[in-house]
Structure formats: structure tokens, C-alpha cells
Amino acid sequence: xxxxxxxxxxxxxxxxxxxxxxxxxxxxxxxxxxxxxxxxxxxxxxxxxxxxxxxxxxxxxxxxxxxxxxxxxxxxxxxxxxxxxxxxxxxxxxxxxxxxxxxxxxxxxxxxxxxxxxxxxxxxxxxxxxxxxxxxxxxxxxxxxxxxxxxxxxxxxxxxxxxxxxxxxxxxxxxxxxxxxxxxxxxxxxxxxxxxxxxxxxxxxxxxxxxxxxxxxxxxxxxxxxxxxxxxxxxxxxxxxxxxxxxxxxxxxxxxxxxxxxxxxxx
Numbered sequence: 001x002x003x004x005x006x007x008x009x010x011x012x013x014x015x016x017x018x019x020x021x022x023x024x025x026x027x028x029x030x031x032x033x034x035x036x037x038x039x040x041x042x043x044x045x046x047x048x049x050x051x052x053x054x055x056x057x058x059x060x061x062x063x064x065x066x067x068x069x070x071x072x073x074x075x076x077x078x079x080x081x082x083x084x085x086x087x088x089x090x091x092x093x094x095x096x097x098x099x100x101x102x103x104x105x106x107x108x109x110x111x112x113x114x115x116x117x118x119x120x121x122x123x124x125x126x127x128x129x130x131x132x133x134x135x136x137x138x139x140x141x142x143x144x145x146x147x148x149x150x151x152x153x154x155x156x157x158x159x160x161x162x163x164x165x166x167x168x169x170x171x172x173x174x175x176x177x178x179x180x181x182x183x184x185x186x187x188x189x190x191x192x193x194x195x196x197x198x199x200x201x202x203x204x205x206x207x208x209x210x211x212x213x214x215x216x217x218x219x220x221x222x223x224x225x226x227x228x229x230x231x232x233x234x235x236x237x238x239x240x241x242x243x244x245x246x247x248x249x250x251x252x253x254x255x256x257x258x259x260x261x262x263x264x265x266x267x
Contacts, residue, residue, distance in 0.1 A: 003089075005030040006149065007063025009056050009078060011037075011044045014095060015069025017124035021153035023048050034059045057085045065091050065146060072096040072265050079107035086112045091142055093117055097168050098266030101135050101161060113138045115146060118167045119153065121175050128154030129171035133161040165266070169259035177251060182207055 005026050008019050011033050023031050028049035034056060035041035045052035053059050060066050060082045070078055075096045086092075091113045094104060101114050114135045122128040130150055134143050147156045159167055182203045189199035214221055229236040242248075 004032050004051070004063050006065045006067065007032045007034070007053070007059035008067040008069055009034050009059050009082075010067075010069030011035040011041045012069060013121065014119060014123075015067065016044050017121065017128075018067065018069070018095075018119060018150070018153060019044070019050065020048065021123055021126065021151075022149050023050060024152045025149050032059055032062055056081050060085045060090060064089060065093055065149070068092060068094045068096065070096065072099050075099055075104070076107050079104060083108045083110075086110060088112075091115060091138065091146070093146065095119060097172065098165060098262045098264070100164075100266055101133075103266065111137070113142060115143070116161060116164055117150075118159075118164055118172050120171050120173075123153035126152055126154055129174075130154060130156045131159040131164065131167040131171065132156060133159050133164050165259050165262040168262040169255045169257075172262075173255070173258040177254060178207060 006019070006022055008015050008031070011019070012035075015033075015035075019031055019033060029051075031048075031050040032053050033041055033044055033050055034053045035044075038052075041052045044050070053062065056078055066082075068075060068078060075094070086108065092104070093115050094101075095117050097118070099116075101116060104114055105111050115138055116133040117130055118133075119130045120128050123130065130153055132143065132146065143158070150156050182200070185203035185206070186196070186199040189202060190196055194202065210224070213219070213224055217224070225239070229239060
């Protein structure tokens with residue numbers, strides 16, 4: 001059988017966002033998708049031109065890289081369904097938070113090549129983070145190929161699997177923390193008289209610009225912060241108030257809570 005490059009089981013927010021990025025690299029003809037919600041899968045196929053298949057097994061039989069874009073609580077059922085049709089060249093790519101490679105293997109008759117990934121929602125605009133943790137049986141050429149086909153989604157980096165729960169807490173859940181900050185800053189702007197839509201643009205672009213400064217310069221955020229804080233100025237007054245209110249502590253405690261939850265989901 002002539003296999004497509006990629007098949008995806010699940011067409012929710014993350015699955016469809018990743019497949020959009022993949023299609024931009026390898027083309028719609030190389031991608032097939034399946035979802036228990038056929039309406040959702042049909043809509044995605046119609047929008048992108050990829051192929052919609054009717055069963056999980058048909059995705060596995062016709063694809064080399066098989067993305068498992070299902071929630072952790074449904075993963076075992078999907079794995080047991082597809083286990084009989086997995087072949088030696090099948091590469092499973094799981095994005096189920098907290099579910100370790102060894103746990104995945106327990107639901108399979110044979111042990112195929114498995115790669116865990118943890119993407120975040122900004123992959124939808126090509127600005128995501130995707131951590132890749134391959135099983136030791138996966139060849140470097142397969143890892144490189146996965147990184148290539150995901151390249152339009154954002155930053156793709158190898159990460160040791162024991163750190164994947166931490167990745168989930170930082171970059172997987174992290175966009176929500178950023179959205180809270182943008183919303184709060186824009187609310188403050190509205191209180192000061194800036195129109196709502198303009199306030200949102202200013203707040204979002206400011207956070208985006210600050211992040212880009214860290215990435216492009218490689219300068220520690222503390223040094224960049226010091227560069228904005230003039231003596232007796234407005235910024236140091238704001239930073240002092242944020243410290244008084246426990247801003248950094250709240251962020252650390254929030255991310256740590258997400259990390260613990262990721263570990264719980266994997267048990």
C-alpha cells in the first residue's frame with residue numbers, strides 16, 4: 001500500500017491546528033484525518049483538501065506518522081482499537097498530556113515507534129512550542145522528519161520524556177497565563193481611557209514584543225526588565241506594586257499546579 005505521510009485521529013482544536021501546519025509543509029494529499037465527530041472531520045477536510053477516513057484503523061493502515069490527537073481519558077480505547085493494524089514502519093505521535101510512552105505500550109500487542117509531543121495552541125498561528133520526546137527505538141531520521149513537517153507550527157525542540165510534565169505546565173498551559181495578563185493589562189488601559197480594541201492591541205503587542213526581545217537577544221529577562229526601569233520612574237513603580245501583590249509567586253504556583261495535574265493525569 002502506498003502510504004500517506006501523516007494521519008491524524010482527532011480533529012479538535014489542537015489536532016486541526018497541527019494538521020493545518022503539516023499541510024502547509026507536505027500538502028493536503030499527504031494528510032488524512034478521522035474524528036468520532038464526523039461533522040467536524042468533514043468540515044476540516046473540506047476546508048483543507050485533506051482526506052477524511054471513517055475508522056481509526058484506516059488511518060493507521062494508510063499513514064506513516066499517526067498523530068493521536070485525543071484526550072488522555074480516551075487514548076487507551078483508541079490504542080486498543082488500532083493495535084492489530086500497526087506495522088513496523090508505523091510511528092505513533094501522541095500528544096496526550098501526562099501519558100508516558102511505557103503506558104502507551106501496555107495497550108499495544110506490539111511496540112511500535114512512539115514519539116510523545118506537547119504542543120500549545122499558538123501553533124494555530126505558527127507561533128507555538130512543540131516539545132518532542134521520542135522512544136529510544138525511533139531513528140534520528142524519523143525524528144528529523146517529524147520536526148520538518150511540524151516546522152511551520154513554531155518552535156520544535158527535543159525534550160527528555162521525564163520533563164514532559166514540566167513542559168505541559170510551562171508551554172502547554174502557558175498561553176492561558178499570557179491571555180490572563182493581556183486581559184488584565186487591557187482592562188487597566190480601559191480604566192485609563194484607552195478604547196477596548198486599542199487596549200487589547202497594545203497589551204497583546206507589548207507582550208509579544210517583550211517575548212521576541214528575550215528570544216532574539218538571548219538576554220536574561222531580569223536584565224531586560226532593568227533596562228526599562230529608570231530610577232524613580234513609572235516602570236519601577238509598577239514592578240514594585242506587582243512584587244507587593246505576589247505576581248511572580250502566583251505565576252510559579254500556577255505553573256506548579258499545572259505540573260502536578262499533568263502527573264496525576266498520567267497515573
